[in-house]
Amino acid sequence: MTGAPVAILRSDELGEGELKKVVLPGHEPLVAARWQGKVFVLEETCTHGMAPLSEGAIENGILICPFHGGGFDLATGAAVEPPCRLPLKIYAADEVGGVISLHAE
Numbered sequence: 001m002t003g004a005p006v007a008i009l010r011s012d013e014l015g016e017g018e019l020k021k022v023v024l025p026g027h028e029p030l031v032a033a034r035w036q037g038k039v040f041v042l043e044e045t046c047t048h049g050m051a052p053l054s055e056g057a058i059e060n061g062i063l064i065c066p067f068h069g070g071g072f073d074l075a076t077g078a079a080v081e082p083p084c085r086l087p088l089k090i091y092a093a094d095e096v097g098g099v100i101s102l103h104a105e
């Protein structure tokens, strides 16, 4: 993705501790997460076994996969709980005026 920021969600669509799948035309699926008030956007598909991470959970800032319980650091995408070993791609996002937007890569 290149160019201007793209609005992906309204702020009220992503509550504290929630995960939400985001689909943009021509882009891999993404997952948006809110933890301690901050918004994170990462790849939606687990690097271990193709699980949809938006169906997982957040525990202490870690995105937990719904299939085998692996985990990724929300802020860095690093794999921090086995069986996950490969990191998730992370995306720059911000939240202004009640709108969450994704920034160009």
Ligand code: FES
Residues within 6 Å of the ligand: 046, 047, 048, 049, 050, 051, 065, 066, 067, 068, 069, 070, 071, 082, 083, 084
């Ligand atoms: S598919 Fe995510 S931990 Fe296995």
